[in-house]
Amino acid sequence: MAEIQTVGVVGAGTMGSGIAHVFARAGFRVLLCDVEQCFLGRAITQIRTNLGREAAKGKLPEAEIEPTLARIQPTLDREELAGADIAVEAASERFEVKAELFRSLDRILPEAAILATNTSSISITKLAAQTHRPKQVIGMHFFNPVPVMTLVEVVRGLATGDETFATVHALAVKLGKTPVEVNDAPGFVSNRVLMPLINEAAFAVMEGVATPEAVDQVFKLGMNHPMGPLTLADFIGLDVCVDILRVLQEGFGDPKYRPCPLLVRLVDAGWLGRKSGRGFYTYEKQA
Numbered sequence: 493m494a495e496i497q498t499v500g501v502v503g504a505g506t507m508g509s510g511i512a513h514v515f516a517r518a519g520f521r522v523l524l525c526d527v528e529q530c531f532l533g534r535a536i537t538q539i540r541t542n543l544g545r546e547a548a549k550g551k552l553p554e555a556e557i558e559p560t561l562a563r564i565q566p567t568l569d570r571e572e573l574a575g576a577d578i579a580v581e582a583a584s585e586r587f588e589v590k591a592e593l594f595r596s597l598d599r600i601l602p603e604a605a606i607l608a609t610n611t612s613s614i615s616i617t618k619l620a621a622q623t624h625r626p627k628q629v630i631g632m633h634f635f636n637p638v639p640v641m642t643l644v645e646v647v648r649g650l651a652t653g654d655e656t657f658a659t660v661h662a663l664a665v666k667l668g669k670t671p672v673e674v675n676d677a678p679g680f681v682s683n684r685v686l687m688p689l690i691n692e693a694a695f696a697v698m699e700g701v702a703t704p705e706a707v708d709q710v711f712k713l714g715m716n717h718p719m720g721p722l723t724l725a726d727f728i729g730l731d732v733c734v735d736i737l738r739v740l741q742e743g744f745g746d747p748k749y750r751p752c753p754l755l756v757r758l759v760d761a762g763w764l765g766r767k768s769g770r771g772f773y774t775y776e777k778q779a
């Protein structure tokens with residue numbers, strides 16, 4: 493099994509910074525790469541805050557915060573990923589963006605390195621086909637907030653090798669996560685099941701069956717979900733939900749996955765959920 497010491501994280505948004513956080517926390521050296529200095533700056537601030545939160549809860553010694561941050565090297569230069577044993581791509585959820593990244597990571601990273609993606613729905617098999625190392629391409633799907641959620645959906649593409657799977661499975665365990673193996677299919681398991689729930693909740697609101705608050709109460713109190721589906725949709729990002737539903741609709745060719753018109757309308761208005769300050773609910777400060 494390949495030994496992993498240095499991890500390249502590509503994309504410093506909410507997921508990328510969470511992924512960098514958990515790798516650094518587990519002792520790995522992290523190269524955190526994005527295209528704008530402001531994204532990197534925001535990610536480091538977010539990681540510092542979240543490490544502080546863990547320290548305040550007594551889960552991390554205060555003295556570990558700075559050494560953990562010091563293991564993360566932010567960079568605007570993708571070529572620096574030549575020093576990584578694995579890359580975890582967490583860029584935006586568009587096939588063309590990820591395809592371009594995979595072609596370039598394939599050129600930059602050492603021949604033996606693994607190329608993983610945190611995609612929530614795009615085909616691992618198709619991304620692998622962009623590279624000359626399809627055996628070493630795999631899905632490593634984390635959940636938000638990454639430092640808190642224990643699941644990693646480990647997704648095997650058609651060509652993913654057993655050694656790659658074993659390395660990534662062991663890596664997730666080293667991060668203190670629980671890896672669950674799934675095969676490549678639109679939305680994998682998580683979003684194939686979650687997105688129709690969110691979509692149906694949006695239809696219930698659109699059709700006047702109940703308010704967003706009532707729908708969420710049903711799931712919080714009746715099913716013990718920590719967040720109702722519409723609060724969760726705002727948390728994930730309504731644009732992300734619509735993008736994933738479109739991947740499901742196209743991938744299965746089944747109209748049952750068509751995004752609810754209310755979801756689409758909210759996205760068209762720029763009401764993307766928590767990150768824009770408004771979605772099904774309004775938020776005082778942007779998260």
Ligand code: CAA
Binds near residue numbers: 682718719
């Ligand atoms: N970093 C570190 N720690 C964090 C954190 C963060 N970003 N956010 C919350 N926490 C910690 C808190 O410190 C707290 O720790 P303790 O249990 O030790 O006290 C714990 O998480 C709970 O947080 P809070 O008490 O502040 O708030 P809460 O009880 O309302 O829980 C929540 C917040 C963990 C987000 C909870 O509401 C929850 O689990 N929601 C569901 C989240 C979910 O379903 N995520 C998956 C989304 S789907 C996805 O990500 C993938 C995809 O493909 C779309």
